[in-house]
Structure formats: structure tokens, C-alpha cells
Amino acid sequence: MAEEAILGYLAKNEEIGDSGEFAAKHGLNHDEVVNVIKSLHGFRYVEAQDIKRESWVLTDEGKLYADTGSPEAQLFLAIPPEGGIPREELQTKLGPLLFKIGCAQAAKNRWVDMGGQQVTRRVQHVDDRVKDLLLKIKEGQVVDQDNIKALKARKLIVPQTWNGYLLKKGPDYAPQRKKFAADLTREMLQSGDWKNVEFKEYNFNAKGQTIEAGHLHPLNKARICSSVRHQLRMIFLQMGFEEMPTDRYVESSFWNFDALFQPQQHPARDSHDTFYLKVPSTTKELPEDYVERVKRVHESGGYGSRGYEYDWSREEANKNLLRTHTTAVSARMLYNLAQDTLKKPFTPKRYFSIDRVFRNEAVDRTHLAEFHQIEGLICDRGLTLGDLIGVLHDFFSRLGMSKLRFKPAYNPYTEPSMEIFSYHEGFGKWVEVGNSGMFRPEMLLPMGLPEDVRVIAWGLSLERPTMILYGYNNIRDLFGHKVDLGLIKTNPICRLGL
Numbered sequence: 001m002a003e004e005a006i007l008g009y010l011a012k013n014e015e016i017g018d019s020g021e022f023a024a025k026h027g028l029n030h031d032e033v034v035n036v037i038k039s040l041h042g043f044r045y046v047e048a049q050d051i052k053r054e055s056w057v058l059t060d061e062g063k064l065y066a067d068t069g070s071p072e073a074q075l076f077l078a079i080p081p082e083g084g085i086p087r088e089e090l091q092t093k094l095g096p097l098l099f100k101i102g103c104a105q106a107a108k109n110r111w112v113d114m115g116g117q118q119v120t121r122r123v124q125h126v127d128d129r130v131k132d133l134l135l136k137i138k139e140g141q142v143v144d145q146d147n148i149k150a151l152k153a154r155k156l157i158v159p160q161t162w163n164g165y166l167l168k169k170g171p172d173y174a175p176q177r178k179k180f181a182a183d184l185t186r187e188m189l190q191s192g193d194w195k196n197v198e199f200k201e202y203n204f205n206a207k208g209q210t211i212e213a214g215h216l217h218p219l220n221k222a223r224i225c226s227s228v229r230h231q232l233r234m235i236f237l238q239m240g241f242e243e244m245p246t247d248r249y250v251e252s253s254f255w256n257f258d259a260l261f262q263p264q265q266h267p268a269r270d271s272h273d274t275f276y277l278k279v280p281s282t283t284k285e286l287p288e289d290y291v292e293r294v295k296r297v298h299e300s301g302g303y304g305s306r307g308y309e310y311d312w313s314r315e316e317a318n319k320n321l322l323r324t325h326t327t328a329v330s331a332r333m334l335y336n337l338a339q340d341t342l343k344k345p346f347t348p349k350r351y352f353s354i355d356r357v358f359r360n361e362a363v364d365r366t367h368l369a370e371f372h373q374i375e376g377l378i379c380d381r382g383l384t385l386g387d388l389i390g391v392l393h394d395f396f397s398r399l400g401m402s403k404l405r406f407k408p409a410y411n412p413y414t415e416p417s418m419e420i421f422s423y424h425e426g427f428g429k430w431v432e433v434g435n436s437g438m439f440r441p442e443m444l445l446p447m448g449l450p451e452d453v454r455v456i457a458w459g460l461s462l463e464r465p466t467m468i469l470y471g472y473n474n475i476r477d478l479f480g481h482k483v484d485l486g487l488i489k490t491n492p493i494c495r496l497g498l
């Protein structure tokens with residue numbers, strides 16, 4: 001419609017002086033006309049010159065008065081012609097705002113007398129000029145500068161720039177736009193129309209559609225070296241660590257807690273924090289002499305410790321659970337190592353594990369009920385806290401986190417314990433990246449490890465460094481049932497090596 005009107009008009013006339021007037025005259029919407037002009041200009045059918053005009057539009061208050069009359073006129077009409085009206089009554093009638101504006105303007109116009117008590121009319125009749133002016137502006141009529149100034153000062157109108165065009169024929173002008181076909185169709189071939197059709201040119205610069213392809217999950221891209229899990233495994237292997245078998249999710253409370261000198265009343269053992277299975281582990285599965293030593297160390301200590309002084313329950317230790325940390329894996333490993341030392345001399349060991357753990361947690365931006373833990377430990381004679389700090393610096397700097405800080409912490413199985421913080425350049429702050437410590441004698445000695453053997457260990461979640469290294473700020477984007485496939489498809493670290 002708009003296109004035919006414009007091209008048709010230009011066939012007979014030199015120019016269209018003003019696209020706004022043209023639209024009004026032809027009953028067209030100006031925005032639509034502007035779109036057509038842009039397209040015609042792009043194809044050089046028309047030449048377009050900008051026209052800008054300042055116009056005035058009513059504010060909300062202006063619109064209100066255009067409908068209901070100015071406050072001064074409303075006030076005037078609310079005063080009875082004879083005798084007037086008490087001030088207070090007039091105010092309740094009009095409301096405080098309308099009363100205030102109305103009084104000021106009506107007094108200025110000398111329409112009313114504002115006596116101490118009584119308000120009276122000074123004239124018999126008034127014209128609501130403000131309303132008339134507002135209506136004129138609303139209809140786009142011209143209003144003189146003095147009135148514009150006055151209405152603007154009262155914030156009843158505001159300026160608005162109007163954009164339109166002056167149009168002339170362009171270098172490729174034609175009274176009708178040529179139709180280009182995008183595709184050669186079977187119908188065109190059959191009818192022979194193809195001979196008369198002009199085809200759209202190929203745009204070799206257009207981007208093709210993205211091809212759907214497989215994507216690897218950032219946590220689990222075993223094949224690609226940039227996979228965080230793989231990267232961590234490589235770091236451990238380069239540092240001479242051996243991988244521990246992480247072959248079970250279901251673990252007994254014994255290995256998950258008791259072997260780690262975690263008292264049975266400890267809040268982490270509560271079902272609010274841990275997922276328990278209905279079926280307990282069978283007694284046969286645990287090494288009895290060791291269980292006995294663990295019971296003793298909890299109840300009455302030994303090895304220089306007082307223990308916790310409570311009645312240790314075998315039933316509690318037998319409860320099966322979804323392991324809450326990979327330290328359960330470390331406990332089994334250290335126990336096996338201690339068993340070996342009964343047969344042959346102790347040799348230092350470096351172990352690591354990376355696997356899934358479970359906690360009964362409220363899921364939020366940084367917590368999931370299941371996640372992955374990375375754990376490293378070194379078992380050797382004469383190790384100190386200094387060795388732990390040193391090895392943590394080595395480990396984390398290989399991950400790109402070289403600024404570390406440590407904060408004293410508490411774990412039932414380590415003493416001393418340290419939380420590990422790393423300075424994140426991107427976030428500009430220190431973020432917690434892990435937990436660490438030296439395993440307590442109450443844990444190691446019942447296992448049967450030689451007395452001078454120390455174990456330094458640390459643990460962190462796999463998700464944490466991944467979030468930090470790849471800028472994820474919601475853990476649910478990374479793992480769990482709400483992973484956004486779009487993210488996996490667009491994140492460059494996930495793309496398959498095509």
C-alpha cells in the first residue's frame with residue numbers, strides 16, 4: 001500500500017515534500033511509510049532527506065486537563081455564583097492538589113477573590129483557555145510561542161522531535177518494484193516463467209546455518225585436554241600421585257565417618273545432611289579388629305587422646321549411606337596401606353581421587369545435592385604443615401591459581417585444618433577453593449600405620465575450579481538435571497574438535 005502510493009506519486013510528481021503530510025493525506029500510518037522509505041532507499045528507488053520537526057505533546061497531567069478542564073476552571077465552577085463558598089469546603093470538594101493549583105491560577109487570572117474564610121467569584125463567566133490550547137496541541141494545530149512557554153512552564157506539554165523525509169526519485173527509480181525470485185521452482189520450469197523472472201543474486205557473505213553437532217560436558221570431557229577433570233588428573237599424575245579406586249557410591253557410615261574419628265553425634269551425620277539407605281551394611285564387610293580399635297578411640301581415646309567419651313554404637317556405624325566425601329575413599333586406602341606395612345616396610349605414597357559425592361543440601365547457586373570431589377593425600381614420614389602449604393601452592397598454581405591464602409578451620413579428622421582461598425582476578429576477590437589438613441593420630445594409628453608416618457591431605461569440589469576457570473556463576477548450569485543445553489552448545493570449551 002505505502003510502497004505503491006509513494007512510487008505512484010513520484011511517477012507524476014517531482015517530490016514528496018514531507019512524508020508526514022503524505023501519510024496523513026493518504027490515510028497511511030507514518031511508521032509504516034518510514035519502513036517502506038528505508039527499503040526503497042536501500043534499493044535506490046528513492047532518495048530520502050531527513051526532516052526533523054519539533055512538536056509538542058501533552059504530559060499525563062496535560063492530558064487530564066484536556067479532558068476534565070484546567071484546575072482554575074474547575075475551581076471557578078465549584079464556587080456558587082452568589083455568596084461564594086468557605087475555603088475549607090472548597091478544598092474538600094476539589095481535593096488538596098487541584099485546590100492549590102486552581103487557587104494560584106484563578107487568583108492570577110483575577111477570576112476569584114480569596115478572602116480569609118470565603119472564596120467568591122469576581123467575574124460571572126470564564127473561558128477555559130488552557131483546556132482549549134491543550135486540545136489544539138493534541139490535534140497537532142499550531143499554537144503561538146507565548147502560550148507554548150506558559151504550558152511548558154506548567155509541565156502540561158513537553159517537546160518531541162518528529163522525524164520524517166523529503167523524497168525524490170532515486171537513480172534506480174521505477175514506478176513498480178521488480179519482483180525477484182529466490183528459488184527456481186518446478187512450476188517456473190513447467191510454465192516457462194523462468195525466462196521472464198529475475199532471480200535474486202546469491203549473497204556469498206551470508207552466514208550459513210549452524211550445524212548441529214555433538215558437545216561434551218565441561219566437567220566430563222575426558223577426550224579433550226582442556227577438560228577440567230582430565231586436566232586435574234594430569235596434574236596429579238605429573239606430581240607423582242596414584243589414582244585411588246573410587247568404585248562405590250554407597251559406603252558404610254563406618255568408612256565415611258567412624259574411621260575418620262567423626263563422632264556419632266556429629267551434625268554432619270544427621271539425615272538432614274546425609275542420604276541414608278534403608279538397608280545397613282552387613283557385619284561381615286568390616287575388619288573386626290580394626291572396628292574394635294576405632295570403637296575404643298571414640299569412646300576412651302588412646303594414642304595420647306581422651307577420645308569423645310561416649311558409647312559408640314556399632315549399629316550407627318553399619319548404616320549405609322551415599323558417601324558424603326571422597327575422604328571415605330582415602331580412609332579405605334590408608335587402612336589397606338597400613339595392612340601392607342604389617343608384611344613389608346612402609347613406603348611413602350601419594351594418592352588422589354576424583355569422583356561423585358552426595359549431600360542432603362538445599363540446592364542453590366553454589367550448592368548441589370550431588371557433586372564431584374577431588375582429593376589428594378601424601379603419606380610419608382616427618383611431613384609438616386609446611387609440606388602441606390608447599391604442595392597446595394604447587395597443585396593450585398598448576399590450575400592457574402597462584403595466589404593462595406589459608407584460614408584455620410576444623411575437621412574431626414584433621415589437626416591442624418586449613419581452608420584454602422584463592423584470589424580470583426576476574427571477580428577481584430578471594431574465593432574459597434578447598435579444605436585441607438593433617439590427618440589426626442586418632443584416625444591413623446588405629447589403622448596400624450607406623451607412629452612417625454604423617455598424612456597431609458586436601459579436598460575440593462570439581463565444580464568450584466570449573467566455575468572459577470570458565471566463568472560459570474551458577475553451579476546448576478554445570479551439573480544436575482537443569483543443565484542448560486544451550487550453554488553446552490555455545491561454550492567454546494565444550495565444542496567437539498571438528
Ligand SMILES: N[C@@H](Cc1ccccc1)C(=O)O
Nearest residue numbers: 325327435436437457458459
Ligand atoms: N573431606 C573434606 C575435605 C578434606 C579432605 C582431606 C583433608 C581435609 C579436608 C570435605 O569434604 O570438605
